Amino acid sequence: MFLTVTPNPCIDKTIFIPKFKPGDRVRSNKYTQISGGKGNNVARVLVTLGFQAGALLWVGGYTGKQVVKMLRENDKVKCFPVWTEIPTRTITTILEEEYGRQTAFFEPGPLISSQEYNDFIQTFNKVIYSHSIPIVVLSGTVPDPKVSFLYRDLIKIANRQGIKVILDTYGNEFSEGIKSNPYMVKPNVEELTKFLNTDLKDINSKIEAIKHLHKKHKIPCVVLSMGREGALVCWNNTYIHILPPKIKEINPVGSGDALVAGFTVGLYKGFSIEDTGRLGVALGTANAMMWDIGKFAIRDLINIYERIKIYKINPISNQKVQYKEHTPLLALLPKLKDFSL
Numbered sequence: 058m059f060l061t062v063t064p065n066p067c068i069d070k071t072i073f074i075p076k077f078k079p080g081d082r083v084r085s086n087k088y089t090q091i092s093g094g095k096g097n098n099v100a101r102v103l104v105t106l107g108f109q110a111g112a113l114l115w116v117g118g119y120t121g122k123q124v125v126k127m128l129r130e131n132d133k134v135k136c137f138p139v140w141t142e143i144p145t146r147t148i149t150t151i152l153e154e155e156y157g158r159q160t161a162f163f164e165p166g167p168l169i170s171s172q173e174y175n176d177f178i179q180t181f182n183k184v185i186y187s188h189s190i191p192i193v194v195l196s197g198t199v200p201d202p203k204v205s206f207l208y209r210d211l212i213k214i215a216n217r218q219g220i221k222v223i224l225d226t227y228g229n230e231f232s233e234g235i236k237s238n239p240y241m242v243k244p245n246v247e248e249l250t251k252f253l254n255t256d257l258k259d260i261n262s263k264i265e266a267i268k269h270l271h272k273k274h275k276i277p278c279v280v281l282s283m284g285r286e287g288a289l290v291c292w293n294n295t296y297i298h299i300l301p302p303k304i305k306e307i308n309p310v311g312s313g314d315a316l317v318a319g320f321t322v323g324l325y326k327g328f329s330i331e332d333t334g335r336l337g338v339a340l341g342t343a344n345a346m347m348w349d350i351g352k353f354a355i356r357d358l359i360n361i362y363e364r365i366k367i368y369k370i371n372p373i374s375n376q377k378v379q380y381k382e383h384t385p386l387l388a389l390l391p392k393l394k395d396f397s398l
């Protein structure tokens with residue numbers, strides 16, 4: 058089982074309306090809700106790919122119970138809830154169908170007591186000792202700035218157990234987390250720009266930035282996701298750029314989480330960096346083609362996977378050369394055949 062960690066989950070609610078302007082009172086006759094939070098999105102993608110996923114999360118109140126229920130019943134994810142005094146937040150997105158425009162409202166996350174912090178660490182320990190966990194994915198923000206060092210502590214524990222950690226976060230959580238040497242990080246361009254406090258507009262500066270994380274911070278696998286421009290990956294001193302085909306973008310939220318799920322599978326299965334990157338980018342792109350976060354059509358995934366282009370980058374000159382070989386997706390993940398028609 059893979060373990061995802063989501064310290065700051067939410068009910069992710071979308072209300073569909075024709076259009077609105079600030080100050081309006083708007084009635085809707087359609088809404089959807091899912092168990093939100095970045096690690097939960099990763100878990101949902103892993104389950105769709107045919108893997109078992111567990112979710113460790115802080116939850117509280119009625120909304121917290123709902124998150125756990127939806128994860129268990131709808132997403133088939135094994136849940137390890139750690140209860141907080143303060144209820145779980147709801148994120149409400151208003152989707153104006155006439156414009157395809159979305160406006161999101163975020164409630165604050167809970168404050169965490171020292172007891173609740175210790176409960177989280179203890180539950181993490183229990184889960185990794187009592188299950189066979191090859192990879193842990195740490196995703197998103199930590200709700201209380203007082204404990205923004207949470208990931209630093211969790212990575213230390215996982216590393217002692219020989220479990221690979223993928224860290225996908227930003228801000229303090231990122232700068233604290235990388236002090237404990239995660240196996241992989243996945244910032245997007247905005248997140249890495251802020252962390253390095255430098256402009257990452259052209260491709261050379263992006264390559265130099267991932268080199269920096271790889272060499273200076275000793276992170277074996279660095280993935281910089283770049284939306285429709287795909288991803289730059291550095292893995293043990295090999296550098297590649299993975300470029301997805303053009304698609305009709307419906308909702309790219311959670312595409313980074315879908316990409317992380319692909320890398321989780323590739324690292325676990327021992328796929329090559331090129332096959333792993335192709336799978337990750339194809340998942341991110343397939344996610345962007347659907348409204349629901351962490352959902353994709355297997356048909357889209359297979360189709361995109363075949364159309365992706367990969368370029369190898371010479372780490373000295375930064376010159377790119379196209380790399381043409383790849384393993385068909387159904388040869389990598391034969392179980393997908395069962396869901397693909």
Ligand SMILES: Nc1ncnc2c1ncn2[C@@H]1O[C@H](COP(=O)(O)OP(=O)(O)OP(=O)(O)O)[C@@H](O)[C@H]1O
Nearest residue numbers: 245282283284285287310311312313314338341342
């Ligand atoms: N418009 C798009 N066209 C094609 N591929 C896309 C598009 N948007 C996202 N992707 C794919 O998804 C991957 C991750 O996207 P992005 O860089 O936007 O992640 P992110 O900002 O971390 O997203 P989030 O945090 O919401 O999950 C990209 O590397 C790319 O493969």
Ligand SMILES: [Mg+2]
Nearest residue numbers: 225245313314
């Ligand atoms: Mg992201």
